[in-house]
Amino acid sequence: MNIRKTLLAITGAAFVSLSIAALAAVGHGTDPNALIRLSEEGSKAAQSLLLARIAIFDGQPQDAVKLVDQAKTALATAAKDADKLAIKSRKTDAGPMIPIDARLTISDDFALDPKKQEQMQKLNEHLKKGEAKKAIEVLGPADESVTLTTLFMPLEATSKAIDDASTLLGESKYYEANLALKKAEDSWVSESQSFVEYLAALPKPEKSADAPKSEKSANAPKPEKSADAPKSEK
Structure with missing residues (x-):
């Protein structure tokens, strides 16, 4: 599975996908300008898991063992950064979940006229600059049909399935190992929400202590009172 990196393309189709990565709205880890932050290590774990299943079907169990080990390592790293990611799952009964893929869609008839293109x-x-408020102003109430769809990976369920698959591969139980990996894949959750609402709910960026001060600096010299200045008469 690859994170979408195609160029932004809008047509008159009923369902239109906008590439998050191409918009530069997506980032990994703690990129301060990313409005949408995905788990890079989580994505690597997912890709290794899927490739391991293919290796089993292709009769390459040794490759499957290596890929499962890679998935296990990547998942352990992903768990450390779970709290730093921007998108949070609304599902609470599956334990900690990390976003591994995302896309924007427009779910109504969309004609790309010059005004829409602009x-x-x-x-x-x-989006490239991480300006959520201005992005909302551009979208406007008429464009609330723009939807953010995110694919989440539950850490606990995926980790257990990968451990089970590793054990089964060691016992040469390849069919059962594939089923364990399939169980992990089946546990991934897709969630959709209004992109406007998502942007509005983002925390405001904190002002840096090193940020430039206003023109009226606190250290600017104050005008001195002249001793020769005429005093006011009583």
Whole structure:
């Protein structure tokens, strides 16, 4: 599974996908300008897991063992950064979950006229700069049909399934190992929400202590009172 990196493309189709990565709205780890932060290590774990299943089907169990070990290592690293990611799952009964893929869709008829094209170009620029408020202003109430769909990986369920698969591969139980990996894949959850609402709920960026002060600096010299200045008469 690859994170979508195609160029932004809008057509008149009923369902239109906008690439998060191409918009530069997506980042990994703690990128301060990323409006959407995915788990890079979680994505690596997912990809290794899927490739391990293919290796089993292709009769390459040794490759499957290596890929499962890679998935296990990546998942352990992903767990450390789970709290730093921007997108949070609304599902609470599956334990900690990390976002491994995301996309934007427009779920109504969309005709790309010059005005819409200009609007999308402005939206692109704001997303690249991490300007959530300005992006919302560009989208406007009429474009609340823009939906953010995220694929989440539950850490506990995936970790257990990978451990089980590793044990089964060691016992040469390849069919059972594949089923364990499939169980992990089946536990991934897809959630959708309004992109406007998502942007509005993002925490405001903290002002840096090193941020430039206003023109009226606190250290600017104050005008001195002249001793020769005329005193007011009583």
